[in-house]
Amino acid sequence: MENKSGTDKESNENTVKKSLNFIENIIEEDLSNNKNESRVHTRFPPEPNGYLHIGHAKSICLNFGLAKKYNGLCNLRFDDTNPTKEEVEYVDSIKEDIKWLGFDWDDREYYASDYFDQLYQWAVKLIKDGKAYVDEQSSEIIGEQRGIPTKDGTESPFRNRPVEESLELFEKMKNGEFPDGAKVLRAKVDMNSPNMHMRDPAIYRVKHATHHRTGNKWCIYPMYDFAHGESDFIEKITHSICTIEFEVHRPLYDWFLDQIVEGEYRPRQIEFARLNLSYTVMSKRKLLQLVEEKLVNGWDDPRLPTISGLRRRGFTPESIRNFADTIGVAKRNNVIDVALLEHSLRNDLNKKAQRVMAVIDPVKLIIDNYPDDKVEEMDAVNNPEDETMGKRKVPFSKVLYIDSNDFMEDPPRKFFRLAPDKEVRLRYAYIIKCTNVVKDENTGKITEIHCTYDPETKSGMGKVQRKVKGTIHWVSADHALDAEVRLYDRLFVNENPDVAEEGKDFKSNLNFDSLKVVDCKIEPFVKDAKAEDKFQFERQGYFCVDKDTTDQKPVFNRTVPLRDSWAKKNKKQ
Ligand code: ATP
Ligand code: MG
Numbered sequence: 302m303e304n305k306s307g308t309d310k311e312s313n314e315n316t317v318k319k320s321l322n323f324i325e326n327i328i329e330e331d332l333s334n335n336k337n338e339s340r341v342h343t344r345f346p347p348e349p350n351g352y353l354h355i356g357h358a359k360s361i362c363l364n365f366g367l368a369k370k371y372n373g374l375c376n377l378r379f380d381d382t383n384p385t386k387e388e389v390e391y392v393d394s395i396k397e398d399i400k401w402l403g404f405d406w407d408d409r410e411y412y413a414s415d416y417f418d419q420l421y422q423w424a425v426k427l428i429k430d431g432k433a434y435v436d437e438q439s440s441e442i443i444g445e446q447r448g449i450p451t452k453d454g455t456e457s458p459f460r461n462r463p464v465e466e467s468l469e470l471f472e473k474m475k476n477g478e479f480p481d482g483a484k485v486l487r488a489k490v491d492m493n494s495p496n497m498h499m500r501d502p503a504i505y506r507v508k509h510a511t512h513h514r515t516g517n518k519w520c521i522y523p524m525y526d527f528a529h530g531e532s533d534f535i536e537k538i539t540h541s542i543c544t545i546e547f548e549v550h551r552p553l554y555d556w557f558l559d560q561i562v563e564g565e566y567r568p569r570q571i572e573f574a575r576l577n578l579s580y581t582v583m584s585k586r587k588l589l590q591l592v593e594e595k596l597v598n599g600w601d602d603p604r605l606p607t608i609s610g611l612r613r614r615g616f617t618p619e620s621i622r623n624f625a626d627t628i629g630v631a632k633r634n635n636v637i638d639v640a641l642l643e644h645s646l647r648n649d650l651n652k653k654a655q656r657v658m659a660v661i662d663p664v665k666l667i668i669d670n671y672p673d674d675k676v677e678e679m680d681a682v683n684n685p686e687d688e689t690m691g692k693r694k695v696p697f698s699k700v701l702y703i704d705s706n707d708f709m710e711d712p713p714r715k716f717f718r719l720a721p722d723k724e725v726r727l728r729y730a731y732i733i734k735c736t737n738v739v740k741d742e743n744t745g746k747i748t749e750i751h752c753t754y755d756p757e758t759k760s761g762m763g764k765v766q767r768k769v770k771g772t773i774h775w776v777s778a779d780h781a782l783d784a785e786v787r788l789y790d791r792l793f794v795n796e797n798p799d800v801a802e803e804g805k806d807f808k809s810n811l812n813f814d815s816l817k818v819v820d821c822k823i824e825p826f827v828k829d830a831k832a833e834d835k836f837q838f839e840r841q842g843y844f845c846v847d848k849d850t851t852d853q854k855p856v857f858n859r860t861v862p863l864r865d866s867w868a869k870k871n872k873k874q
Pocket of ligand 2: 348
């Protein structure tokens, strides 16, 4: 198929490599039919009532991605028609998150509230055309009259009131003459439609509330279905992409457009399956609950699926974009394993992250035959995946720390780390042999491991050396920095936290071991690291400097362990 705007080589190559998804098929067909002057113009329309999450990231990647692929544009539009739940803090965080993900709306930052005057005019036009009326019944009665899909609804006694009367009442609604809920403007569509959304839906309701942008100018606010399509029309959107639950709203989207469209141009709503991830919740209402009830530490808690939480946890924009690309777009809802997101992150960090040695559960290791005051600078590779990242020096001395898990007094046969009379290599340094241990008299806990080193076995000396099976990491006791490490794990214990025991809700599935704070010893290389810097702690995982970090004490968040420990757990079960 001819790809009108995809003339650059890269996009043609992509087209060849990957088959088109169903939305791309629609777009390419529209382009070949010269629909809407062959423009592609999408929008991302968040409601500023919470922070963005990974589901939104999928929608952002899709909308901005399609615009880019087809040389089109993507607007940022705040869907701010509900003044009571919306705040400026959310607007700011949303903008920051989209930018961080790597997308740009240039100067096209719009607000549905910018269109309130125009929307009001269109509502008046609907009344004049006999397509809308003011209803004075309570919402309960209106609900009852709507009925059920298999039976015809009941028309409101106000449905056929004179146009003049509705015009007058609508104006009074606007002028604040009625209390909340007293009157509603309804579209006159079809009370017998099997689609409940078509049974004279509300267009405007009375709400005396201060809006974060329009202040107290309005005390009537348009409903989503009316505002959304008409905003698309104002912005000349061509493809209005939303999630699958809006499929049943589409006839109404089209009905509203039918009332105002005059020329050739017309936006089209296309639905795709929303992203659901295992082991987490994504509804903004639930995320808000976790934040407000202080079950997590704010919207950017590293355990949340919010974009700001993922950023603080150590995710990279690339890993999220690649993830969105991998899962693709479908029409049917499904649940994606969070392990896939973590996999995408490991792939990215493996290529980028600076390696360091850090000892999380330290025990002292003393090399008895190493000179007391000697310090050597060992050469360590910064990233074996990327030579250009070079090398660094790591101080080595007589007293080191190693991870207590790397030593066993009475090891099983296949334990290749350190044990009495056994040899092991210290990464970037020497082969050592354990001679004896010192224990705390009261607790029996090992306090010191003693060993000897073989000076002939220094790493990188190029001599033929004897082989040992294990290599362990270490830090020099005198040179190591003390750091705080926050070991994060999944926030919920089961795949679908929404399924809870009877009488309980999703919060009963919280994982109470989702955060452990421990001290660690880390090589001095990290002393100038700043928030969001990422490291691989060798043999352990990826870690990211937290914003709480100080000169006195660096703080690291565990982003992901090197391997997916939950896969193992699940296998055992
Ligand atoms: P919630 O149900 O959590 O409140 P929402 O859909 O109401 O989310 P909006 O701010 O209206 O949140 O969403 C903005 C855009 O992001 C919409 O186009 C919506 O379809 C899309 N979106 C929201 N959640 C997801 C998701 N899980 N997967 C894909 N797209 C999503
Ligand atoms: Mg919404």
